[in-house]
Amino acid sequence: MVVTALWNQVQAHFYAFVSYYASILRLPNISKQNWMVYSIDKQKVINSCILHGTGNTLSGGAVAGIVVACIVILIVGIWPVVIYYRRQKTRKAKSLRCPEDSVQLGSASQDEGIKVDRSIQFSYEELCNATHNFSMEHKIGQGGFGSVYYAELRGEKAAIKKMDTKATQEFLAELKVLTRVHHLNLVRLIGYCVESCLFLVYEFIENGNLSQHLHGTGYEPLSWTSRVRIALDSARGLEYIHEHTVPVYVHRDIKSANILIDKDFRAKVADFGLTKLAEIGTASQSLPTRVVGTFGYMPPEYARYGEVSPKVDVYAFGIVLFELISAKEAIVRSTEVTYAKSLVYLFEETLSMPDPQEALQELIDPRLGGDYPIDSVLKIASLAKSCTHEEPSMRPTMRSVVVALMALSSKDSELTRGLELSPRELKSG
Numbered sequence: 001m002v003v004t005a006l007w008n009q010v011q012a013h014f015y016a017f018v019s020y021y022a023s024i025l026r027l028p029n030i031s032k033q034n035w036m037v038y039s040i041d042k043q044k045v046i047n048s049c050i051l052h053g054t055g056n057t058l059s060g061g062a063v064a065g066i067v068v069a070c071i072v073i074l075i076v077g078i079w080p081v082v083i084y085y086r087r088q089k090t091r092k093a094k095s096l097r098c099p100e101d102s103v104q105l106g107s108a109s110q111d112e113g114i115k116v117d118r119s120i121q122f123s124y125e126e127l128c129n130a131t132h133n134f135s136m137e138h139k140i141g142q143g144g145f146g147s148v149y150y151a152e153l154r155g156e157k158a159a160i161k162k163m164d165t166k167a168t169q170e171f172l173a174e175l176k177v178l179t180r181v182h183h184l185n186l187v188r189l190i191g192y193c194v195e196s197c198l199f200l201v202y203e204f205i206e207n208g209n210l211s212q213h214l215h216g217t218g219y220e221p222l223s224w225t226s227r228v229r230i231a232l233d234s235a236r237g238l239e240y241i242h243e244h245t246v247p248v249y250v251h252r253d254i255k256s257a258n259i260l261i262d263k264d265f266r267a268k269v270a271d272f273g274l275t276k277l278a279e280i281g282t283a284s285q286s287l288p289t290r291v292v293g294t295f296g297y298m299p300p301e302y303a304r305y306g307e308v309s310p311k312v313d314v315y316a317f318g319i320v321l322f323e324l325i326s327a328k329e330a331i332v333r334s335t336e337v338t339y340a341k342s343l344v345y346l347f348e349e350t351l352s353m354p355d356p357q358e359a360l361q362e363l364i365d366p367r368l369g370g371d372y373p374i375d376s377v378l379k380i381a382s383l384a385k386s387c388t389h390e391e392p393s394m395r396p397t398m399r400s401v402v403v404a405l406m407a408l409s410s411k412d413s414e415l416t417r418g419l420e421l422s423p424r425e426l427k428s429g
Contacts, residue, residue, distance in 0.1 A: 120191030122153065122201060127160055127193055134162060145170050145273060146197075150204060157204035158190055162197055170273035171198040177272045181245055185237030187260060187270040202270075206263040209270075210320070211256035214327045214365075221367035224376070226265050227324040231380070232405040233267035234259050238317060239398040242310040250308055253293045254316035255330070256323050296330030296342060301392055311392035317401065318387025321380055322347050327365035344388045351385055376408055 130151035131138040141148035146163040163171050171192075178189035193199035210230060213219045222230070234254075241249040251258075251272065258271040291298070291306045299315035301307045319330050322343040333340045346363065353359035357378050364377060383404050389395050396404075 120154075120201075122191050122193045122199070124193055124195035124199075126153065127151065127199055127201075130158075131160060143271075151201075153190070153201065156190065159202045159204045161200045161202065163200065165198060167198060167273075171200065174200055174272045177249060181241060181249070183237055183240045185233045185266075185268055186240065187268045205260040205268060205270075207261040207265065209257050210259040210261060210267065210323075213261060214256055214323055215329060221365070222265075224368055224372035228376070228380070228405065228409050230259070230261065230265070230267040231321060231324055232402065232409050234269055234320065235317065235398055235402045235405055237267070237269035238313050239402050242313065242398045248310060250310055251313050251316075252308065253297070254313050254320065255294050255297050256320055259320065294330075299388075299392065300390055307392075309392060310398065311395045314387050314395045314398060314401070315392075317398070318384040318395075319343055321384035321387065325360075325365065325377055325381055325384075326363045327367065328363075347381060347385060351381060356381075376411065379404075379408055 128134065130153050131149045134147075134149055138149045138151065139147055140150045140159065143161070145167040146161055149160045149162065151158050151160050174189070175192055178186070182188070187205065188203040190201040190203060192201060207213070208219075213222055238251065238254065241251065249272075251269065253271060253273075254269070258269065260268045260270050262268065291303060293302070293316075297316040297319050299312055302312050302315075322328075323330065326343065326346075328343060328346075330343055331340050332343060332346060350356060350359045350363055357374055360374070360378060360381060364372070383396075383401065387395055387401065
């Protein structure tokens with residue numbers, strides 16, 4: 001019949017139309033045998049055409065009308081399915097949105113002191129291969145937002161932080177900051193991945209973190225010169241995000257565990273998660289926010305009222321200086337369960353003694369073995385005390401801290417060099 005032949009021709013052309021758009025929209029595979037599930041019953045259309053026709057011969061207008069009617073009916077039948085799958089695809093895309101949309105990687109930035117770079121986007125398969133499916137042999141750490149694995153990616157040693165999908169804010173915060181801010185004393189972000197889980201890929205820092213060296217076992221004791229240099233490196237990293245970026249960044253979780261030590265015993269500040277980051281307009285401005293961080297490192301105004309300014313980091317850095325001197329935890333606990341003192345209290349008590357230099361000897365890390373200039377230790381203890389002043393306005397800026405540490409580092413280096421000179425070199429000098 002003419003109508004049957006016409007229907008078959010319309011069906012063939014419309015199947016091609018449906019298949020083409022199904023491939024674009026990534027709909028389920030549609031075969032010639034089952035594609036009619038998205039439209040209407042073919043025989044009903046043919047029967048309808050016969051009942052209203054004039055026999056086996058149809059006029060050109062009738063044929064055109066039938067063709068148009070068939071196409072309209074098919075479109076009406078298939079369109080709800082297309083709309084449904086398009087919505088499903090959009091919903092899925094939003095749930096797995098690439099961070100590029102949020103942080104605009106690779107876009108130009110006019111912010112002074114900020115260098116914009118496009119990080120490498122790794123595939124999940126590449127990360128799996130580099131870590132042997134994230135095996136325990138490659139696991140090197142565990143943090144609040146996920147696990148850290150060692151890997152070698154594209155010829156470079158790397159540390160991969162595997163984050164839970166619930167940590168999206170933390171993931172985007174680190175990605176935002178570390179793709180914009182680059183400094184020798186800030187850990188470098190290599191790339192990221194957003195398949196299955198959230199992954200951040202950093203440069204691998206060989207010697208762990210400062211807390212491990214000061215409080216852990218199996219590490220050689222750091223020399224006094226190394227401790228001063230680590231303090232200076234960390235201070236420079238903080239000074240950069242406080243003074244040379246727009247907006248100003250406040251880390252909010254400075255502690256010895258977030259200061260990494262490389263193979264040359266140089267320090268890099270790490271861990272820029274959203275819950276530890278605030279953006280503010282100026283260095284003096286203070287904003288109320290949700291309190292996050294580590295107990296023992298929080299200044300009073302932040303712990304009580306959630307007020308954030310760069311002076312929050314200055315306070316925490318003062319605690320780190322106390323740790324470098326004493327190798328004690330931020331909260332010192334005695335053998336008695338109920339007894340604990342903060343390092344701030346211990347050092348304030350010591351420095352208020354009639355002879356603070358003599359009293360300080362009791363707090364200095366015994367592993368130094370007396371190999372340190374006591375006047376240098378006293379100056380750093382005094383600097384740490386000013387950093388941990390109860391009033392934020394009385395604390396120095398990180399720029400002032402850097403200047404003070406540079407002077408101490410230079411003096412200590414000259415003293416160390418003098419101790420290493422031979423008697424002949426000393427005499428000739």
